[in-house]
Amino acid sequence: MAQLSHAVEPFGDVNVFKSLNGLSVRATISMMPHVENAHTGLAIDASVSMQRMYGVIRAPTPTVRPNVVEPIVRNMSAFLSQFSSDGKCSNIYWACGSDGSAIEEIGQFSAEEVKNAVYSGPKRFSWGKQTKLLPPVKYFAEQAFKDSSCSIGAIITDGIIDDLEDVKNYCMQLGQQMASGQRLFLKLVLIGFGSAVDEAQMEELDDMFEGSNLRTPNGKEVDIWDHKLASEIQKIEEIFSEIVDEDTIVLESGKILDNQGRVVKEYKDGLPAKLIFDLPAEATGFTLEFPGGNVTQDISEVLGRL
Template sequence: MQLPSVVEPFGEVNVYKQKNGDIDISATILTVPDLEGVRMGLALDGSASMKKMYGVSGIVGGAFAMAAGTPNVVEPVARTMISFLSNFSSNGKVDLMYWACSPDGSKVEEVGEFNESSIQNTPIIGPKKLPWGRGTKLLPPLKDLIEKYKNAPAMGVKQPAAFCVFVTDGIIEDLVEVKQYSIQFAQEIAAGAKPFMKLFLIGVGDDVDAAQMDELDDMFEDNPIKDSSGQEIDLWDHQLASDMNKLEQVFKELVSEDMIVIGSGRILNQNSQVCREYSDGVPALLKFSLPSGSNSFTLEFPGGSVTQDISEGL
């Protein structure tokens, strides 16, 4: 289980309770990866349930409509996200689209490519050419972006050819189909037919199904697929918007055990029992086990320490 709340400098903490009572931990330290040649895509939910977030009240008529108006909370966030992602894009731009459009939520409306400057003058108010969706289907935008970036240079699972962010406020209706297609895509990556792409799902609002997001995130946990170099292909990551403190969190899985961030350190549980020593350097990706009964761990390093509670994952 991915913990919903982590303390800095951790980007993500996953807790796996074992049958013997031990607790396996996989945690990342938040860093900004050195990305090269990456294409960037941002897909915004265009379903009817998102209207209020785009500032659309649905009321027609002068002062009454103005009084009933709601602020557009999507636009400033999307502009900030595009400005941020464009810094890592190979062409300095981010592809923007709306998904979950049309009555059955199966259509995608392309908006265009934007850089940090051009997005500031672009209204982000939901789909214009297609009607707002009445369903939320993730497979169409997934296929669209994979097709768009299929010829991008392949550089490995920690250097994705493309990085795609999907924003939604509801339940994904075609989760089974999305998982099936993701397996097919991972197999194509393993065979060298398509480049690796990282897919990041952001949930907004109170109606998001967090369990679905976890299921998608962990879909390769028990049945890993590896690329030609033996690296496990982990396509999906996710985060609830309410738990995001920094935009850099979208990159929290683009780290490895080869990336050293601190000269030395060690992991202790709440009883000060040493569970892992990092005498040759603390990596950005930490993997260790805690003994039965542990409810937190502490990363000690020269000059400080940080403690992460894991009780939410037990």
């Protein structure tokens, strides 16, 4: 699988796969879903390497720098709170403490309340010397989202994850619980912040359920992880790009054409927010036509990576 780095609006994610007959495409149309009993959370990396982004410079001489984390986190938390049924988003610091395994709760904020929230780093714990992802994942799954029918956790990081295999093992257990009906919908979005992120690790998490054949009791594929690079997010709605599915109808009709103008799929009974279709092996793009307009997406940037 290869994911486009720049999807044309209104697409959120566009993923391209090789198939027996050519290419297979899975694309989402960006929109904000509305679900009852939904909850959201935002986990912010508080490891030592993040200090500069919070405006904290310790050595050799304390220096005042802009806090670039705070405005981004305020905007993201405000957006996530609109999806939550109680109108609030749970905020935590993660990767705290000497071994990077501590969690520090910041609070639950509405879109209005978060305007005055302060994000200057952990207070109860020291800045983390490692980046342990399992603790915030468990915090969301076992505490903040325990009784939620639909939950989304966005996790911001700036570096390499030190416990990737532990996270994958735990998430596979969560996926099995979702498949058996013991747990309801959970989506985690890992957001890479800065130039030191390991995108290969992020992709490994994103793809961990490929080939697992796990499905929920209502037939939905289990896929807990998504990943984004902050530098490539064009609009904040992209956080929800993997939340929507084939049952979410966004327009009355539509059709997909390959770059030669041939119709490869038609949606006469409603255009869903998640599109799945095939293209010829030689295709370098596709066009979505819908009442009142059309949009063309080039996919040539990923063809060499398939």
